Amino acid sequence: MTNSDAPIRLLDLGTVDPLRSQTIFHAVGYAMREGDPDTILLVSPNAPYVSIGRHQDVDREVDRGVCAELGFPVIRREVGGGAVYLDGNQLFTQWIFDAEHLPATVEERFTLYCTTLVDTYRSLGIEAAYRPVNDIHVNGRKIGGTGAARMDRAEVVVGSLMFDFDVLTMSKVLKVPSEKFRDKVFQTMSEYMTTMRRELGEPPARAVVIDAYVAACSAALGRAIEPGVLREDEVALAERLDGRFASKDWLEEGGGLRRPGVKIHEGVRVAEGAHKAGGGLIRCMAVVRDDVLEDIAFSGDFTARPADVPERLAEALLGCPVLEDAVRGRVHAFYEQGRPETPGVMADDWVTAVLQATSTAVPA
């Protein structure tokens, strides 16, 4: 890492339309020339929208019908990660730095970047803590999300300060296997996400948050931060990118990065899988927290006597580590104790269904 003593340019753009809230940081990144200042860009969208990750398949991840009904644009970004609902209750905090002015590895960049968000929240009275690699938690609940990308000579790190978050709308715009799964995503997000409003009752004023954030950045980076303005070439490039980012081709560009399940935060995910047993299909939906089954439910067209076998088996699996031997041990113990009748469905079929649902790691 080479240090730079030059002041960082602060661009506070207030609110802009959804498309520009994405294209502007790409434009500043791609327009960066040698010697240009590093930039911290603050912006909020003036209307809700959905953003998808660089390599996601839009039709697999987002319910475009719901988005159209609600009037939400869906915009692909060049930053990785998952689909996310964004609105004016989030202040995007985008770093566009010469690559030589940030730590070399992604992990180190996130440590630095997340530290500034943590320090901001703490100065506002919220007990935030950094959870590597790129999460910020308040008492086990995630607050905001972060991502990183390279744009020519710029390394870009993006994230947000969360004034409030509409969990219900987020759960509506995602493409999920069933409404039951959607309910589970909603419940899990409600439980494991937080915001300034949730923590403080009323979020602080935007100006107060920005002052705290700029102070935190200046301290963490050891550099002066000075208000600046967009250059003409950056605005011109953003206008060009508006066209590309709004195009059908860009949105529908061949994805392929499948993200099974929904990651709520680094340690919590909602997942679903199915296994075809001789006696019928077993569907399994699970909430996995730190690789332990926190919630699990079975459904399908199998026969079970007594009828509450799926519920009781699910109960027996709560708290079980997501490891084949541990799951097998619990299922076999359940069968030995309760002697349930499940024609064509063996104990190991349940094990397979659980592993099918839970063993796939959900990427960032």
Added chain:
Amino acid sequence: MIDPGNGIVHRGCLIPLDLWYDVPRDVWLRPDGDGTLTLGMTDVAQTRAGKVLHIQFKKVGRRIEAGQSTATIETAKWAGPFPTPVGGTVLATNAEAFAADILVANRDPYELGWLVRLEPDRWDPEAAGLVTGATAVEQYEQRIDALGVSCIRCAD
């Protein structure tokens, strides 16, 4: 431990002596003897990016200007281009190897984990700012020290 073979290891980062490098871009190039070039991520590049999650190659037959991207890479926490230091036409991609093992460049960046083969518009490595041999080692050691990076290969 990495077997250095025909190369040196600095802070865990392998630098083969027989390749050409664009040191600032962390790209290696190997002339294949038939006028074509094979390109890949260096050990430093795969370490800095992290475990690859997805890679999307430019189509075979596509002409790419020097400095432009021949593929976009998404790792668990980062997305970015794989730029070519020399202009040329994409002859082949290593899509098959990445489809079989998405971590192939994280495990073996210089052999199995190559990214693209190019037919260069012209091959004038010095003019393209590329270095090889002892010069490459010297420049890469300086870069590795400046970045403070230590290379890590995927074990699983």
